[in-house]
Amino acid sequence: MELADTAAPAHAPVSLVDVSSYLPGDPVGTEYFTQFARSDRMAKNVMFRAPRGRHHVSRDETAVDMVERAAAPLRERHGTDLFRDIDILITHTQLPDNPVMGCGPEVARRLDMRPNWVLDVHNGGCGAFVHMMAMARMIMQTTDARTALIAATQNTAGQVFTQTDIRKLAQAPVPGDGCGVGLLVKNDEAPILDIECRSYPEFAGDMDFSSGSERKYWEPGEGQGCVSFTESKVTKVFARGNRLVPEVALAVCDRIGVKGRDVDTFVTNQPNRLFLRNWHDALELPAERHPDTFDRCGNLFAAGIPVTLDTENQAGRLRNGSVVLMAAFAHAGDFAAAAAVRWGAGR
Template identity: 70%
Template sequence: MDITPTPPVSLIDVASYLPGDPIGTDYFARYARSDRMAQNVMFRAPTCRHHIGAGESAVDMAERALTPLIDRHGTATIAGVDILITHTQLPDLPVLGCGADLARRMRMSPQCILDVHNGGCAAFIHMLDLARVILSTNGSARTALIVTVQNSAGQVFTQPDVRPLAQAAVPGDGCGVGLLCKSDRAQILDIECRHRPEFAGDMTAAIDPPRRYWEPGTGQLRIAFTESKITTVFARGNRLVPEVAHAVCDHIGVTSTAVDTFVTNQPNRLFLRNWREALELTPAQHPDTFDDCGNLFGAAIPVTLDIENRAGRIRNGSLVLLAGFAHAGDFAAAAAIRWGAQPPPPGRT
């Protein structure tokens, strides 16, 4: 019996959107209070970040991030995607992700819409993995769109009771998107996803006076940190990202030094330095958008990829390694891609 092999799955393009003008650290400095946490490396503020606009929704951000893909591939290609997977840091409505509303807005009729609520800062890789599995096992599906929206910086971390905290100045808002198809043009070589549910309870939120977030009352939601918890999460993050990155390199038969571009989530400067050194890479090989964008959580990987790609610093045929960890370490993932999404020279399509 003649069996036609399934074509490989490729990430053929990325795009992103950063809302509004850059916001400097002075915005937070005027509200800051004396706080030992401010001296911790986890909370040393970036130079700039972007905040979602008043009245701007997650779907608005996703639509704006998709505009470059529409310009390059045409309205019909984006409207005709078979698989749509989204991750929204702060859903506009309780329970609902933005997938169905985004499909309606873009006049899509996908076979499958998934709103992913886990994956955190590594959500882009998680969605890459899901899209690759679905495309590989669904004979009729040819294309997938993955969308990750970070929109909590300008909505949660600017609340009057939260913005004086050291943590408030670190996050930024943005959206990153990726277009996948069955092709060998920009093949996904390998993906490693590791769930660590034993760490799931270590990320917590708090409101003063205490209440559950949906209950009526005073006080504003914030992420709850203690110094001992920060130390634990920092040690985990230092270990988890290099572990999954090295695992992917082992699977495809290369050493980490063979990687041309290493793109990670962007939580703080010390994580970035430690991860780069663990893989024995130079700063030029490990793009750093932290000072321009802050911590973009799940959107950091695609936004950083898009910035580097548009700048012409990722060549077609180069080996790109993505890696990140989520929350307090309950998920970590890495992916290797043979890059093929370099923008064409000006005047050529």
């Protein structure tokens, strides 16, 4: 794809030079959930139509374990000293193992890293991979940092959605677990062409994490914690998602001088089949240019973009020099982000 001529960038280029990922355990079929399912009108909602499969993290597998396993292929491809030279480490974990602190310092210890910047970000939701790209690029363009590792971990499927009361719910079969990581370097090898991040705080209260009782999640008592929506809120979230992802994606396209229909590969978060169809229709893209890992992995939340990128890259379907557009919206619509890169990770 040819890009429109633009002025030289104000800052040094930053590249997404590689991605890798990890899916825990054996695939879990939908029949696991059907044995527990109860009659629920929410199950008919398009938001909760189940994928054919997904992966579940085990009870004793931590977010740090998942990042370490996702990052292992990067070390194999780039050499044993790769992580010692990382200047920036940014992580996002859907369900922190320790609610008081993030996993970043332990990831650095496990990978034998000595980064000057260690950040654990909890906002960004399904758009966190793009959010972390934006943060890493900003740091590299304003400091002497030259390399970054970003990691997005989704670990609620096997820990939250298989609880005895929660696995009966319509939404329980939709999530899957996984982790995706990206390696960024201050060079022009596979440059980030543009990034758009938008916050919508007016929608922040439309998704809840509740125990189904009056107790706080950390207090003892009855009830099992779960992300929840009312049926009326689901309708609103669906409308927002249909709008927000194309908006941020096309904003990036406009600034880099391409039409949505001319993007080589469009990679999004993977909430459900209808979102996927609506999003590539909005960009006037054929389905084959919008990779779909939903039926194999379920909704991977923040890990959806890097896992899908890695899947496509390892299959040889991402051509070096092509324009890859990433986009996602988070939670009930309080955040949306998009980024375009000139692909150069190869295989």
